[in-house]
Amino acid sequence: MVKRIVLIKDTAATGPDTTRDFYNRFLDGIREHKLLDEIMVVRAADLGYYGHGLVVKIMPNNIVYHNVQNTDIERIIKSTIEKNQILDDLILNEKPKQIKVALRNCGLIDPENINDYIAHDGYKALSNVLLEFTPEKVIDELKKSGLRGRGGAGYPTWMKWKACRASRSNPKYIICNADEGDPGAYMDRSILEGDPYSIIEGMMIAAYAVGASKGYFYIRAEYPLAVQRIDEALTKCREVGLLGENILDSKFSFDIDIRLGAGAFVCGEETALMASIEGKRGTPHPRPPYPTGSGLWGQPTVINNVETLANVPYILCYGGDNFAKIGTNSSKGTKVFAVTGKIKNSGLVEVPMGIPLKEIIYDICGGTISGKDVKAVQTGGPSGGVIPNKNLDVLVDYDNLQKMGSIMGSGGMIVMDTDDCMVDIAKFYLGFCVEESCGKCAPCRIGGFQILQILNRITEGKGKIEDLATLKRIAVSMQKASLCGLGQNAPNPVVSTLNYFEEEYKEHIINKRCRAGKCVALLTYTIIQEKCKKCALCFTNCPVKAISGNRETGYKIDQSLCTKCGKCKEVCKFKAVSKE
């Protein structure tokens, strides 16, 4: 009978993987001690620790040893396995870095089974609220929790609800913003697909608190599975009377419909989103009036993000105070981030507000894939900015990120290493915003286009030093004069990369050099004559015949013909082609 499971994994960032070797030695040890029947040794693929050398995890005791050497095997078996003694010099006592609140059920429950949701405390909050709480008390609980909107702006949720409750006009509406248009962000999709009932319950609690009778899910059409899971969940709720009249035998009646977004980024902006639900063109209009006073069809409306709403049942179930224990003074609770880019373990992480950015990148996600240094981390998507390597100590919350010239945003987090060019990154985001601008107001439509043209020039080696001042000037006017958040924030990636990486811009302009080797127009491929073995491989492979010469004289690249495709460097077996 197996009493214990021992998992083994080499987590060192460098050197060959010693997992298998250590595993064999450990097995030998177990065999010598005649414990083969009691102890199961397993090679793990991942134990959630990185840069800790050889890690040994013993279950069910949940003992984790790190930086274990071959010479430690005997002691581990003798002390820990045979006598239950812990080896203090090897133990890794790390609190879990992730706290799952918004994702509490994702990956745990069956999203297509309402009973499974109920088994995990689903609808407990709603039944308490409907039968025992006044709407004011619900809002009060939200205030205690300190929950702020997770859709980007970080506006306190209770204030939004209170303002809507105070509006006299009826009917009122609740909208769940599931448009998720940030490139690189997909946490909302994951909740929609993995825990649809929690968002529905959150909307119901919001509706009760503000006095709304009707709700809408605004989901981007590119998320067909999310739409299907929400739709099935809504049908199920209607079937068992969790939507409809007199829910849970109370006086509260509420129903929810789905509207599909056509995938324009600007339709995630709340006023554009409401226009789109009304069947009009999805373009923003100036606020005030705010939606809480005059929103959908001119009626009071609360519009909240998916992740915001998924937090709501948790708060009402376990108490606002408990939620507020997580996080920092200004930012309570957790935030889900989608970590992508040059990161080893890309995926969703949910961390308490105030965690050092470094811990997300290195301890949770295992650092860069390449093993190269992190150059910067982009947060907030096209509306955000970069955090340079020297500031990775920053404690992640709304205020700190803002101080660094970035934003929390919806939770996209893109990790860049030394192969990424900062001008190129700025160009990518600017290009996205120019593409997505609805064109209604001039600062965004014209300013964005101008900035993009300048950035294009710089990356092509045609920039002028005065361009930098012009970039800053246009950025300020866009920030000040654009109608909606898209245009107001579109220059942020430019401003922030200019702020931290101005020397890189200058290198592009003055030295015509891109240190990351990203800006193709600035690259030159040359054949290093000393290394060239005259094998003719590059000559035969160049798709545009830019290489001339023969096997006697050697080969040369004609720069005026070269398209910088990189083929010659790729095929050369002697590393004789340089790229600079």
Added chain:
Amino acid sequence: MSKFNKDTIIAIHNQETAEQPDYISVGMSACGIAAGAQEVYDVFAKQIKSRNFTIKLRKCGCAGMCYAEPLVEVKANGMPVVTYGRVTEEIAQLILEKHVANSILVNDCVVNIR
């Protein structure tokens, strides 16, 4: 089905948490499906039926470990709950033969245990 009230919710909660059946749970969000979770699910479904396993097969959403999709979580035979990552149809077979049938964990695939 009749309409839920507070008592129904409590009753379902108690009933569902009282039974703790063994299960195989496959991460079936769009990301998991794109990585091959449907094929893996089908292997489990077919084998469980043809070999008369009593273990329950479920779907779940995604836990965020995108880099290790498709993910399969197994609770069986009184052992800790184990998550396997990058599960292929072959590994699914191994999970059934080793873990479910013989209480032996599959090497090189475990990404979490609790």
